[in-house]
Amino acid sequence: MTDPQPASALSSPTHNPAIRARNLRLTLGQADAPVEILRGIDLDVPEGQVLALLGPSGSGKSSLMAVMTGLERATGGELQVAGEDFAALDEDALAHARRGRIGIVLQAFHLLPTMSAQENVATPMELAGMDDAWERAGDELTAVGLGHRLGHYPAQLSGGEQQRVAIARAIASRPPLIFADEPTGNLDAGTGTEIVDLLFGRRAETGATLIIITHDPALAERCDRVVTLADGKIAEDRAGKTPARA
Structure with a gap:
């Protein structure tokens, strides 16, 4: 395993x-019988960066996302997200803090079946x-190719169209932070590539951190930076090989 670089090593001053x-x-x-999921994560993510969290199942990457989005409260440590002290907030306050700050795209789309595409986004x-x-x-739906x-x-x-709706929903309010958890996991290879291109393109236009x-x-190598997790810790922190801004 490569020794992790300092938390600020890949952050622009x-x-x-x-x-x-x-x-x-x-x-x-x-x-x-406690189970340690995250075991002392130090991480700085600059505004506008495209970062990949890479690692096998059970490495802690989805748990780290849950904590950084306020869906799960950290047990300990410090966490600042988009200018808000997430570590000091209770569940209700975290839900309020997410609003307008964070957009989330999930593997399973999570669209409401009784609502139209426009209703799901609005x-x-x-x-x-x-x-x-x-x-x-x-x-926003027009911008992701679903105006019709x-x-x-x-x-x-x-499936690809549903994920486009999910991307539109995450981005429409212009949050400064967007999280995408296995956004191509339920799609075939060709559709998955289209969705990634779309996600990168919309992020570039809005300037959000992704x-x-x-x-x-x-997919990780297309990002500006790749952070690899193993056993709840950062095992490697490096630049992507072929970062694409769009």
Whole structure:
């Protein structure tokens, strides 16, 4: 295993950190039989960086994403996300802090089956109190190539189209941080490549920080930076081989 570089080694001094973690820990299970999932993560992610979290199943990458998005509370350590102290917040406060700061794209799409594509994208923005949610949803779906599918329901869309809706939903409110957890896992190779190209392109246009959780080395190498996890720790931290800005 390559020794990890310092947490700031691949961070530009001209960029503010979108994420700053110090000795981040997550322990699950009962008090008499604790299971350490994250075992002291130090990580700085500059604004605008495209970062891949790489590692085998059980390495802790999805758990790290859950903590960084506020879906899971860390057991210990420090965590700053988009200017908010996530380590100091309870579950309700974390849910509020996520709003407007974080967009998430998941492997299983997670679209509401009784809502149209435009409703799936608009509803989270409406709940956040955005007045132009419906128009934004239509514009973002058009930007991802689904302007002709606004009224279609998930069951009427292909897997690739559903993931396009999920990307539109994550990006439409212009959050500074976007997380994608195995975004091509349920897609064939050709469609997966199209989705990755689309995700990178939309990220480049919005300037968001993008963190991709993957077990695919080829996808990881397209990112600016590759952080490999093993047994809940950072095993390697390096630049990607063929980073693509779009």
